[in-house]
Structures are given as C-alpha cells and as structure tokens.
Amino acid sequence: MSVDDLVLTPTGLRFAGRRFPCTIGRGGITANKREGDGATPVGIHRIAGMFYRPDRLRGAALPNWARPIRLGDLWSDDVGDPMYNRLVRAPHPFSHETMRRADPLYDLVMMTDWNWPEAVPGRGSAIFLHQWRRIGYPTAGCVAFAPADLMWIAARVQFGARLIVRDS
Structure with a gap:
C-alpha cells in the first residue's frame, strides 16, 4: 500500500496520512456485487474519472x-442497455x-473502474465517491463524504489511484 491509496477501513477512509469519515452502501461490503443490492464491492478499484458541476464549484481546486x-x-444503470454502466x-x-x-x-463525483469499461450486466453499476446526504446515511453502494472532505481528497487524488475495499 502507498499513501496515494484510498483505503476503506472500519473507521473511515485513509488517504494521504489522514482519515475521513465516510458512509458506504446500505447493503454493507460484499464480494458478490449485484445491480441494486446497495452494497459496496470488495476489491481494488482505480479512480477512472472525475465529474463536477461547474455552476456550483466555480474556482474549485480540481485536477x-x-x-x-x-x-x-x-x-446508465439498466442491465438491458447496451451502454450499461456508462x-x-x-x-x-x-x-x-x-x-x-x-x-x-453529485456536485463532485470520482468514478471508479468497478465493472467498467467492459461492464458485465448485473454486476453493478457506478461505484462513485461523492458527497453524503448526511452523516451516517448509507449510499446505494458508493462511498460518500462530507463536502469539505470530498473536495480535499479530490484536489489531491491522482488519476488511477487505488480505492482498496476489504471484506470486513
């Protein structure tokens, strides 16, 4: 592991020598991810993209x-769509x-390579790092943060950085 890795731990996400509170999927962590299960998949996922709302994040320090x-x-989150998980x-x-x-x-979203770019229908779509709804509120499988923490991470994360999710 490296300080450039984002490591999900039982007490938050560890990155760049800091630990950030975060929430995960309502289905917990799973080694058998399926579309709609609400779980965060185990594995090493690369940061494969970042999207932001330019109307809401003017002047933000983003890569x-x-x-x-x-x-x-x-x-797309439809398993029958030829563009599934894109x-x-x-x-x-x-x-x-x-x-x-x-x-x-989704004012700021970091996309992982979970089931992407070659998506297997039903394996689950879009594991993002994004802002949480509120502290402790679970996601549909993504990893969510306080807005200020998400911005701090986004300003420092490298394209291709590893998000490491272990089975608890």
Whole structure:
C-alpha cells in the first residue's frame, strides 16, 4: 500500500496520512456485487474519472482531468442497455441516473473502474465517491463524504489511484 491509496477501513477512509469519515452502501461490503443490492464491492478499484458541476464549484481546486457535468449527462444503470454502466446523454430510453442532480450529492463525483469499461450486466453499476446526504446515511453502494472532505481528497487524488475495499 502507498499513501496515494484510498483505503476503506472500519473507521473511515485513509488517504494521504489522514482519515475521513465516510458512509458506504446500505447493503454493507460484499464480494458478490449485484445491480441494486446497495452494497459496496470488495476489491481494488482505480479512480477512472472525475465529474463536477461547474455552476456550483466555480474556482474549485480540481485536477486538470476533472470533466464538467453537462446538462443531459446521465449514467446508465439498466442491465438491458447496451451502454450499461456508462455515461450517456439525454434523451436515453433505458433506466439511468441523472448526473446533474437538483441536490448536491453529485456536485463532485470520482468514478471508479468497478465493472467498467467492459461492464458485465448485473454486476453493478457506478461505484462513485461523492458527497453524503448526511452523516451516517448509507449510499446505494458508493462511498460518500462530507463536502469539505470530498473536495480535499479530490484536489489531491491522482488519476488511477487505488480505492482498496476489504471484506470486513
């Protein structure tokens, strides 16, 4: 392990010599991830992208590989969609999540390579690092943080950094 790794521990996420409180999926941690189970998958997942709301994060210290979330950006979560577990554009006839949300949860999103880019239908889509709804409130499988902590991590994380999730 390296200080560049993001390591999920029972007491939070360890990164760059600091520990950050975080929440995980309502289904806990699993070695057998399935679409809709609400679990955070065990494994070593690479940070494969970063998206942000330019209208809400003007002047934020983000890496040059961060990409703005545009109106009409969606994430496919439909196992029957040929574009399953990919960024797609509206209108999109399959089930999806809106990336440009009314709430602040996806104002800043770090995407992992979980089941991406070659997605296996049903293995689960979009394991993101994003803002939490509130402290202690579980996610649908992602890892969520306080807004200030998420921004601190995003300003320092390297593209391809490892998110390490171990079975407890």
